[in-house]
Amino acid sequence: MTRRRSTALIGDDNTVVVSGKRLTWRTLHKLPQLPSPAAVLVDNGADALAALRHHAVHGTELLVATSSRVDERMREELGESGFAIVLPDGEVTPARLKRIEESGRAWLLTSGSTGRPKRIGHTLESLTTVTTDQPPRTWLLPYSPGTYAWWQVVTISLTQADQGLVVIEPHELEDWPSIAAEHGVTAASGTPTFWRQAIYRDADALADVPLEQITLGGEPVDQAILDQLREIFPKARISWIYASSEVGASIVVHDGKAGFPKSWLERTPDPDRPILSIDGDELVIRSPHHGAGLVGAVHTGDRVEYDGDRVLITGRLDSDEINVGGSKVSAGVVRNVLMGHPGVSWARVFARKAPLVGRMVAAEVVPNPALGPITDADLVQWCSSRLPDFGVPRRIKFLDEIPQKETLKSDV
Amino acid sequence: MSSVARGRVRELMGEVMTAQGRSLPADDTADLREIGFRSLDFSELALRVEDELGDELNFDAPGLRRIATVGDVLDFIEQLQSA
Numbered sequence: 001m002t003r004r005r006s007t008a009l010i011g012d013d014n015t016v017v018v019s020g021k022r023l024t025w026r027t028l029h030k031l032p033q034l035p036s037p038a039a040v041l042v043d044n045g046a047d048a049l050a051a052l053r054h055h056a057v058h059g060t061e062l063l064v065a066t067s068s069r070v071d072e073r074m075r076e077e078l079g080e081s082g083f084a085i086v087l088p089d090g091e092v093t094p095a096r097l098k099r100i101e102e103s104g105r106a107w108l109l110t111s112g113s114t115g116r117p118k119r120i121g122h123t124l125e126s127l128t129t130v131t132t133d134q135p136p137r138t139w140l141l142p143y144s145p146g147t148y149a150w151w152q153v154v155t156i157s158l159t160q161a162d163q164g165l166v167v168i169e170p171h172e173l174e175d176w177p178s179i180a181a182e183h184g185v186t187a188a189s190g191t192p193t194f195w196r197q198a199i200y201r202d203a204d205a206l207a208d209v210p211l212e213q214i215t216l217g218g219e220p221v222d223q224a225i226l227d228q229l230r231e232i233f234p235k236a237r238i239s240w241i242y243a244s245s246e247v248g249a250s251i252v253v254h255d256g257k258a259g260f261p262k263s264w265l266e267r268t269p270d271p272d273r274p275i276l277s278i279d280g281d282e283l284v285i286r287s288p289h290h291g292a293g294l295v296g297a298v299h300t301g302d303r304v305e306y307d308g309d310r311v312l313i314t315g316r317l318d319s320d321e322i323n324v325g326g327s328k329v330s331a332g333v334v335r336n337v338l339m340g341h342p343g344v345s346w347a348r349v350f351a352r353k354a355p356l357v358g359r360m361v362a363a364e365v366v367p368n369p370a371l372g373p374i375t376d377a378d379l380v381q382w383c384s385s386r387l388p389d390f391g392v393p394r395r396i397k398f399l400d401e402i403p404q405k406e407t408l409k410s411d412v
Numbered sequence: 413m414s415s416v417a418r419g420r421v422r423e424l425m426g427e428v429m430t431a432q433g434r435s436l437p438a439d440d441t442a443d444l445r446e447i448g449f450r451s452l453d454f455s456e457l458a459l460r461v462e463d464e465l466g467d468e469l470n471f472d473a474p475g476l477r478r479i480a481t482v483g484d485v486l487d488f489i490e491q492l493q494s495a
Contacts, residue, residue, distance in 0.1 A: 394456040
């Protein structure tokens with residue numbers, strides 16, 4: 001295989017299917033007068049691709065994310081850090097701080113140790129980790145724009161020949177296998193939840209997708225989901241990837257087993273390959289694909305445990321960002337929406353373990369006694385008109401009084 | 413482990429639908445897509461059942477199957493409780 005280090009737009013004529021329309025990267029709609037640096041907040045995948053191509057062609061400084069992930073406070077912080085904020089309707093709020101752009105810089109949001117997303121700097125080159133020539137494929141793109149996994153898939157399509165993309169918008173997620181089958185998708189990357197949902201929903205429809213490459217990532221990968229996919233796709237290559245904004249794609253496993261071999265912890269150091277180690281029960285990675293300023297060993301915040309000759313990655317040590325089946329929502333955004341209801345005095349928003357989607361948004365609420373009684377249905381409807389589906393709290397518990405901890409904080 | 417009766421699961425399913433501004437038809441053969449019962453609704457129903465049970469449902473045990481109708485959901489929850 002030949003190894004390239006170029007990020008030239010070799011894939012500019014690759015097919016890109018958005019909302020059923022067959023386009024190419026080159027013929028995607030253009031975003032007029034995109035400022036730089038810009039934080040482009042989108043509510044659909046097509047706009048995110050257009051922003052990415054603009055960045056790739058013009059070398060602008062870009063952060064792209066879904067609007068539901070970036071709350072008011074973070075928008076202000078971005079403005080104060082020199083980003084113009086571009087909203088889904090095209091409205092632009094100029095940056096509060098005027099500064100020179102970092103040409104070619106791509107910013108990703110990731111869950112920080114505080115639970116609030118933080119910015120990690122990359123470039124198109126550092127995000128393009130698949131640099132060996134790939135067999136012709138048509139990739140499904142179900143990921144939320146701006147996430148590391150999203151960048152991984154889109155950079156394959158933009159920088160390699162014959163790598164088509166089929167974009168799945170949030171409202172199409174329930175029915176993606178039929179869309180994928182219609183457009184001949186042969187490669188798909190998704191969270192374990194994404195695959196579990198597809199199997200539970202309609203395994204026959206999933207089996208109709210001519211998949212040759214199946215990739216899992218973004219959440220702990222369990223053996224059951226790998227086995228179920230193997231049963232449906234006996235001939236496909238099934239891989240799981242450990243990747244994050246901080247350390248890039250660092251672990252890639254193709255043997256159909258959960259976890260990675262323990263022996264990988266003792267590999268001879270190679271500058272082109274991540275070095276894996278364990279500190280206590282935390283995974284530590286020194287990676288060539290790291291984000292800006294993250295040279296050296298990075299404590300990932302992910303918990304590991306040994307299982308025979310394998311090392312399993314079991315989940316986050318500590319995080320407040322809620323991952324609902326791969327779609328991330330800020331608990332703070334949801335809390336603000338709940339607190340905006342006139343009948344709510346206090347709210348706490350948290351993740352609750354749930355089947356199919358892994359985590360669901362749940363809340364505890366103290367009603368405002370000055371107003372009439374409110375029901376959980378009232379609050380669900382209130383939130384439904386202000387948040388994406390996955391951000392709406394589905395289990396709401398009413399408390400009589402606002403809980404208070406010894407610290408005098410209320411743990412929100 | 414105690415279990416939540418099928419009729420009660422149906423009531424809980426109705427509550428999930430009502431909270432979403434929709435209603436659950438009486439017919440068990442009703443198609444989930446047509447009535448707008450989606451993955452998040454299914455997950456919420458499982459949580460409601462878990463809350464009544466005071467225990468978690470085991471989703472790892474059952475084999476692959478297609479869930480297309482209201483009856484399929486009720487059957488599946490029943491199967492999960494006996495897993």
